[in-house]
Amino acid sequence: MRKKAVTFLSAVGLILMNFGFLAKADTVKVRCDFYPKGEDKASASEVCTFSQRQGFVSIQRENGTRYEFSPVGDQPGNFENESGEAVYRQSGLGERGLIFRMPRESVYIYWDTAPFEADKSESNSTAYPQQPIQLFKIAMKLPSNTTTNIISVQ
Structure with missing residues (x-):
């Protein structure tokens, strides 16, 4: 009985230790x-922070402006912003990114930050993986050379 309790508590401990890492896996x-x-x-092009958790989307600009989108209904890609206005996600960029259409502007999200790579290397910023596949591999603790087949619904 004691061995089962120790095994269970060890498993719970390992899971809890990974929560902090997993919370960042979708940012x-x-x-x-x-x-x-x-x-x-x-009108602007910059590096932003994109987060998605349980269907909720956040986009944080360098100037501090933050966009928060909440899922609406059963149709994927339908959101509302903090003011209750409709926001639509479109897949017009294919595997390169996403488009969010808001009432007064659109934001094109590109996974590749290549135009800003020089700026990033000069600063002391954290190196983030640039592709969702890389995030998945890190979260699942897979070797980087692992072939991963993921079906993306857009």
């Missing part, structure tokens, strides 16, 4: 391009 540095509604030229 990644991305490139954000911001387009005012009706415009075809971006």
Whole structure:
């Protein structure tokens, strides 16, 4: 009986130790391009922090502006912002990223932050994985050379 209790408590301890790591597994540095509604030229392009937890989406800009989207209904890609306005996720960028259409602007999220790589290497910022597949491999503790087949629903 004592051996089972020790085994159980050890397993619980290992799980709890990984919670902090897993909480960060759905947060990644991305490139954000911001387009005012009706415009075809971006008003800003910068590195942002993109988070997704249980369907809720957060985008944090360098200037401190934060966008929070809550899922609405049963249709994937339908959200509302903090003001209750409709926000739609589109898959027009394919595997390169996502598009969020808001009432007054659109934000294009690119997983690759390549244009900002030089800026990142000069600062003391943390190196974040740039692809969702990398995040998955880290969260599952898979070797980086592991082939991973993931079905993405967009």
